[in-house]
Amino acid sequence: MKTVWNKAAPWLSAIVIGCSGAAGAAEMIITSEIPLATNPSPYIQQFIEEVGKRTDGAIQGKYFPASQLYNDRDGLAALGTGAVHMVWPVSSRLEQFDPRVGVASLPFALTTEEMTNPCFAKGFTEMISGYLEPRGMQVLGFLRTADLIFLMKNRDIQKVEDLKGQKVRVIGGQIMLDAMKSVQASPVSMSASEMSAALSQGAIDGAMTSPAGWADVLGSTAKYATLPPGMGLATSAITVDKLWLDSLPEAQRKAIVDTVADISARQWQETVAKDRELIDQMVAKGGHYRVMAPEEVEKLKARFVAAGEGFRNKQAATLAQLEKVRKECIHDGK
Known part of the structure; x- marks a missing residue:
């Protein structure tokens, strides 16, 4: 009962x-x-x-x-x-x-x-x-929501290789799970409300989330933040x-x-x-923030795009529909 x-x-x-x-x-x-x-x-x-x-x-x-x-x-x-x-x-x-x-x-x-x-x-x-x-x-x-960043408890993510072996909470469905596996990380899907306890207890090493997730959820438990520009617009x-x-x-x-x-x-x-205000706030409290170097972003992009090929092949009609909207509204200047 x-x-x-x-x-x-x-x-x-x-x-x-x-x-x-x-x-x-x-x-x-x-x-x-x-x-x-x-x-x-x-x-x-x-x-x-x-x-x-x-x-x-x-x-x-x-x-x-x-x-x-x-x-x-x-x-x-x-x-x-x-x-x-x-x-x-x-x-x-x-x-x-x-x-x-x-x-x-x-x-x-x-x-x-x-x-x-x-x-x-x-x-x-x-x-x-x-x-x-x-x-x-x-x-x-x-x-x-945000331009997604990596927030880590103990590791400063400077290169793609730094993600290897890390248990990272991801924001996204199967697509982002596959993407993170492509860099040999161990992705974990969980809600925002579960992140803080999981990071404190060692269930995860870090999270893919937002500056608000850093300031309002994970706080000083996450010491290192890295933005790979363009990686994910949540x-x-x-x-x-x-x-x-x-x-x-x-x-x-x-x-x-x-x-x-x-x-x-x-x-x-x-x-x-x-988001800029929140990042500055966390840095002022002792956090570390960096923008990933362009050459490393290109490596990450290559891995992530390759990991999404299965989706792209299966959903070719969906991507064609998106490209039609893009052509009409962006390329044709509407």
């Missing part, structure tokens, strides 16, 4: 919350495994507040950070049950529903320049959403229960979609500056 209750508790909690809102108001339950102070949590809070204003309180948002209700994987699985209406996970979490979404996590693939191009961002969002809509999900946009996919969204009055749907668009446009610029 205890096991059954534990499994049911998050769903029942959300239902109780949903019944406690203002009369006539639509509940909007959002869950995340990210701590309250860490990107994108502050933007989720802004989103809830702005949607409430734009709908005159007709939509009442509730946010559960740090896996209080679900981690991102379970939260996505709960979309469509009524327990959760939105999840803003790292994009790789969506690969469990359609492997084509892995294109968003390919190393050395997407750039900030592309994702801040309105035409490209719209085309890419519609492309990824189209893969997931048969599963009852809709992607409304993408936020910038994004968060703003994912909604499509049936729930479609059931709302048109004005409320528009408020949600427009608010996502407004927040996304400025979030990309703000988080670049914020």
Whole structure:
């Protein structure tokens, strides 16, 4: 009986919350495994507040950070049950529903320049959403998580060879797991909320994560940070229960979609500056930060791209679709 209750508790909690809102108001339950102070949590809070204003309180948002209700994987699985209406996970979490979404996590693939191009961002969002809509999900946009860095407890990663034998938590699905194996590291997939304990206890030697992950999660336990430019642009996919969204009055749907668009446009610029601040903050506390040398980045890129050949071969049509969006929006100057 205890096991059954534990499994049911998050769903029942959300239902109780949903019944406690203002009369006539639509509940909007959002869950995340990210701590309250860490990107994108502050933007989720802004989103809830702005949607409430734009709908005159007709939509009442509730946010559960740090896996209080679900981690991102379970939260996505709960979309469509009524327990959760939105999840803003790292994009790789969506690969469990359609492997084509892995294109968003390919190393050395997407750039900030592309994702801040309105035409490209719209085309890419519609492309990824189209893969997931048969599963009852809709992607409304993408936020910038970070340009990924290696954070290590005891090893300063200066060369590709320095990753050999290291147990590294990765952000990403099978694609990034394969990439890290290509440099003879031992990749470990785990949620952000598990990283700190794992690093302290020696279960991992380091993590592929963000500057916010350094400042807000791992702290001084991770002494060394290395940025390989271009390696990984991590994004968060703003994912909604499509049936729930479609059931709302048109004005409320528009408020949600427009608010996502407004927040996304400025979030990309703000988080670049914020990451620089967080890195400076950690260096001031005794941390070590470096940018990997260009020749080493090229070695890493060669290994990672080769490791992704299986995906590229299997998902040739997906990559062709991405290139079409890139050509229309970037190369043709839209």
